[in-house]
Amino acid sequence: MKIRVLYKANAILTAIIFLVAIFVPFFISIIENDKQVSKVEKRVLSKRPKLPYTIEEAKKFPKLFNTYYSDNFGLRDWLTTYYKLVKYNLGDTPSQDVTIGKDGWLFLGSIKKGYNRNDDPVGDYRNTNLYSQKDLEAFANYMTDLNSWLNAQGIEYLFVIAPNKHTIYANKLPDYIDKVNKYSATDQIIEHLRKHTDISVIDLRQKLINQRDKQQLYYKIDSHWNHYAANIAQYEIMQEVEKRFPGKIQVELKELKDKKRNGAMDLATLMGVEFPADIDPQPIFNKSCIPTRAINANDNWPKYYTMLCEGQKLKTLIFRDSFFVALEPYFSRKFKQVTYVWEKSNYLSLIENIKLDKPDIVIEEWVERMLPFVPKGFNTLTKKKIFNNSHQLIFSNDWNRLKISSHINIIDNKDSFHLISTKDDPIIIFPSLPFKKNTKYILHIKIKSSVDSILQVFYSDNNQQNYPYSEKNTVQSYINKGDNDIYILLDYPNLGKHLRLDPIVEKGEIFIKILEMKKI
Known part of the structure; x- marks a missing residue:
């Protein structure tokens, strides 16, 4: 009999604790004003969504409200603080950005796979x-x-x-x-x-x-x-x-x-x-x-x-x-x-x-x-100034004279060269250009890219007999997703007549708005 009473009391106490845990945060969230920022997590909290007035809004409302309530239920900061304290005392970091070291030392970062x-x-x-x-x-x-x-x-x-x-x-x-x-x-x-x-x-x-x-x-x-x-x-x-x-x-x-x-x-x-x-x-x-x-x-x-x-x-x-x-x-x-x-x-x-x-x-x-970090070429603007001061133009937006690799689709070649590459390493070959020995040239490329990538210009050696392009004779420039304005100096004393442009190294969409070459 005594055991049954204790068992029943334990069940009632468990139920009370469960109900308190569920409803106390709920009632506190009703009484308290919503916070804009969590002092514990140092981040902006989700705002209460507006009541839906359309079917589309009604479909989105449950997810939005769940996100809001997860950020704003009562005692959240207090519970979060003690959760983090318990994790730390158990030797587990409560932050994905901090590694716990020896003797109370903390270190920025993590060894977890994929952390960047x-x-x-x-x-x-x-x-x-x-x-x-x-x-x-x-x-x-x-x-x-x-x-x-x-x-x-x-x-x-x-x-x-x-x-x-x-x-x-x-x-x-x-x-x-x-x-x-x-x-x-x-x-x-x-x-x-x-x-x-x-x-x-x-x-x-x-x-x-x-x-x-x-x-x-x-x-x-x-x-x-x-x-x-x-x-x-x-x-x-x-x-x-x-x-x-x-x-x-x-x-x-x-x-x-x-x-x-x-x-x-x-x-x-x-x-x-x-x-x-x-x-x-x-x-x-x-x-x-x-x-x-x-x-x-x-x-x-x-x-x-x-x-x-x-x-x-x-x-x-x-x-x-x-x-x-x-x-x-x-x-x-x-x-x-x-x-x-x-x-x-x-x-x-x-x-x-x-x-x-x-x-x-x-x-x-x-x-x-x-590190490792490579700044964009410091002398881009100096090259721009030199380019603008030169009047010796040897190529200018002559899209019809360019040859392209088979996996490039030309969308437009009137006002700009609009291309879509369905495979990696799209290639554009220039016509034979009148390069002279011991002479410098600047290639100006204004390009819009659908991806962050690397632009490469391959140039030939005047003495080269076989395939004209190689990795050792190349100039690279990082390009960002969106608009890029690039000036590439070709300062090679034995520059051959062949020139190749790889605008990106993977598949993607590009708009070449300006493609000009000047002797300087």
Whole structure:
């Protein structure tokens, strides 16, 4: 009898708990106003759908309401917080973008198959994201063009790679994450630039690894370095600046005082879990200027702004990302004028800022997880200017003289060359062109593509007897889905008369609006 009573009481209690779990969130969602943003998940929540007035709206309404209610039921943030806390304490990450390491260290990214968010820093550590040989050459060409263009105006250039946290604190990554290749994209690019160019590239990895056991250089619960690492980084960069401008900048390591930091830590925010305060050292700036912010028409902090420091001698223009936040206090006190631009260098921005600021040196910083990345050709706009100044046109939109591969369907060839390729590698062959030895030409292509792809121009060697095209005699350009305006320099002393254009490398639809060749 007693057992039956206990069994019945247990069943009733279970039913009550179940009903409370079902109806309490429902009633709270009725009482409370809907939130626009979840403070726990840091995202915009779905809005309540309007009542349907048509059959089509009625069909969509259940799905829309389900999405809305999933985002707005009562106690959702509270339940989500404790769900994430339980997962973390069980050793499982509550965020697809965070990997739990050893000793309380968190790392951006994931080893899960198919993960490609946040530039895949775990894949970078494992050396799975690598440059092809062509991409290495394209990167080196970009850097060489940029450096030469700046040097011609009396401006120095430094390229800085800020290491991923995974690179410096590999010993804190979980044991199941291992390397699959010997070299990383950073190894590739540094070796290639130093071997084949005169670009000044600053590699901070070994300096930081040597210091990691003496000081905590990166935040445990954030993806960025702290001032211990930034102090070392600024010292290494300033040494390179001083080599180019002897006596014009003081190179020194600053003293730091220990502090703690709560909140605004990116990995902790992604996890949705509260952590103890992290170490947050702060530099001590005695006997230095107090930097002032210049107000100008382009001021748009933090994306673009200028700092001034009386008593210093040099001006610099810095293209940067979030890793430069910790470097700013040092640079703002070491340069007479420093302009920070939160983007990668590009021709238009350089033209504008060099005209305004007249810098002595351009410094560009990329975080390691940006690699492998190949910027679009720096000298596109310079080639455009050269092309427009030339009047020696040798080919211009003569669509009827072009030959195409069999798997290309011509839709229109009047105002533009509208093509659909049903297979990979569509090929367009130019008529025989009057190329001359030791002469430069520029091919201008205005093209709209249905896919992101690679455009290739194959040129022949004047001495070649057999098939005129080969991979070694090719120029490539990345094209985006949509409109593209491309200028390709053909600077080959023994250029033959044969020319081939592969507008994309896969099947797709293209509109070639302009196809012109000029001698320059």
